[in-house]
Amino acid sequence: MVSLLEKILSFNKPKNINVFLCGLRGSGKTTLLYKSLIKDLGAVVNELEPTTLYHYEELRVGRKQFGIWDFSGDVTVK
Incomplete structure (x- = not known):
């Protein structure tokens, strides 16, 4: 069982999600x-090509870091 002290100490650690x-x-x-990730996406949307396998990007919000995996909707990837 996790003690209260361990919970308090882990509260301030950066979170990876x-x-x-x-x-x-x-x-x-x-x-x-x-x-x-991009504030002015309007100019970029027309240049996006379909994902062939996956994209991976990292986004930091406050103390949390998000690892975002974007997988293709192709049948072979499923």
Whole structure:
């Protein structure tokens, strides 16, 4: 059982969280990923190509770091 002291000491540690994006082809997974990273996404959206296997990006929000995995909606990846 985790003691109260261990919980308090671990509270201030940076948190690493992994997020897995999956869905049908063309459903906007990559757009969602890059919308969180790029403020002016309008100019970039037209240049995005379909994901062939996966994209991985890291996003830091406060003391939390998110590892975001964006997988292709292709049948072979599922």
